[in-house]
Amino acid sequence: MENKINITLSTTRKEKPNPETLEFGRVFTDHMFVMDYSVTKGWYDPRIVPYEPISLSPSTMVFHYGQTVFEGLKAYRTKEDEIFLFRPDRNFQRMNQSNDRLCIPHIDEQFALEALKQLVAIEKDWVPNLEGTSLYVRPFIIPTEYYLGVAPSKFYRFMIILSPVGSYYKEGIKPVKIYVEDNYVRAVKGGTGTAKTGANYAASLKAQEKAEKNGYSQVLWLDGVEKKYIEEVGSMNIFFKINGEIVTPALNGSILEGVTRNSIIQLLKHWGLTVHEKRISMEDVYNAYKNGQLEEAFGTGTAAVISPIGEFYYNDVQMVLNNGETGEISKKLYDTLTGIQTGTHEDLFNWVVKVTE
Known part of the structure; x- marks a missing residue:
């Protein structure tokens, strides 16, 4: 070359x-x-x-x-x-x-x-x-x-x-409402879910259209086999704070490995928080919500950086988190990550590449 x-x-x-x-x-x-x-x-x-x-x-x-x-x-x-x-x-x-x-x-x-x-x-x-x-x-x-x-x-x-x-969401850092999709699927293990290819996004449009018609900003994708386990939210990875610990779906062959996801996990561990990468079902999240243990949820991705979630619509139930307000961890992550990206926070991980002096 x-x-x-x-x-x-x-x-x-x-x-x-x-x-x-x-x-x-x-x-x-x-x-x-x-x-x-x-x-x-x-x-x-x-x-x-x-x-x-x-x-x-x-x-x-x-x-x-x-x-x-x-x-x-x-x-x-x-x-x-x-x-x-x-x-x-x-x-x-x-x-x-x-x-x-x-x-x-x-x-x-x-x-x-x-x-x-x-x-x-x-x-x-x-x-x-x-x-x-x-x-x-x-x-x-x-x-x-x-x-x-x-x-x-x-x-x-x-x-x-x-x-x-500008900001990816017109709502800015304000929490968004999420529709849990149980019919259409984004990807399956062995497919192209781990690749960033256009077909994955074309396949998401129908469910996204359905969510928007129902007044929701994004779709929460479940696995393509049992339609039970959580995978991604919109085109982002997803995190939950449950009973003081952070949970995110483990990479399983159908979930895209996000750069922001990786950065968030490193930051959370650096702050001393417990982070579990594991299979988690929507029923697990719903039970945590009913028991008062679902404290926060947020999506992570390049475009939005951090997108706090204020509500899930699941099985005809409106699950409102944090009274629809941005959670403490979501806000701290957003401020820290954008601070590193724009030079106002110390870059402890050597993530930033300087283009100009």
Whole structure:
């Protein structure tokens, strides 16, 4: 693979959006990173070019068979005007895990990180500075072979695009209401649940639509076999505080290994809290709720960071937590993690990667 990244800067620059009115994933920066793959060349022609449409034949495999992977991470601006990335090495490591599952050739993780740092440095003026805002980073790989056959592609394109974003939820850090889904499933062991691939998210849309029609923000996914054990909430991992201890579903072959999940577990253990990674049923959670032992619940993910849960709808019962208010652990985790990401808290775990001085 070529190590030199060719850079072509845009001759016209877009107007920066108002950081106070940013939505999630609607506006994109001036440039993007692109690299191609063929079976004869491997990965080649890495380049940073103006953000623009891409031209593909209608027969390109990406439109037909779903052999895609993607990642999501963020760049943050500190009060000292430095630009930080949060654990980007973990994202590229997970991308290669997804590549394995989807039969896509590995990328060089260190080279991908260097490409990302160069891209973000070029686009540093796009990183917003208001509290709660950031520059969302979307790396993704698509098959580009022209072929209507079910087989791994022989050609791919790896791209990174950037989008300045506000808070993922309009409610902000306020607790959200969750609908427990007992019909549709997100993934099963042996499927693609551990990969970050588009098909998983397409499969979630019907249940999400159902939840929203009933006045709920997200879906709580149960396992795909018994429809009994808790897996994820929306596109996030989930945690519960039950009788003073933290419980989160163990990685089981159908749950995505979240970078934020991993960070949260390390923080909680650092604070001396007991964390159990184990199989937990919705009935277990319901019984803890009835016994007054369900103290908090929250989702974790790159986009929302921490999303406190104020209510579950389960078996026609509205389970209201903490009087619908944000719990103490949820708030402390949110403040600490976002503080590390933006440079206001000490980075004891060496999670932050500096892009600019």
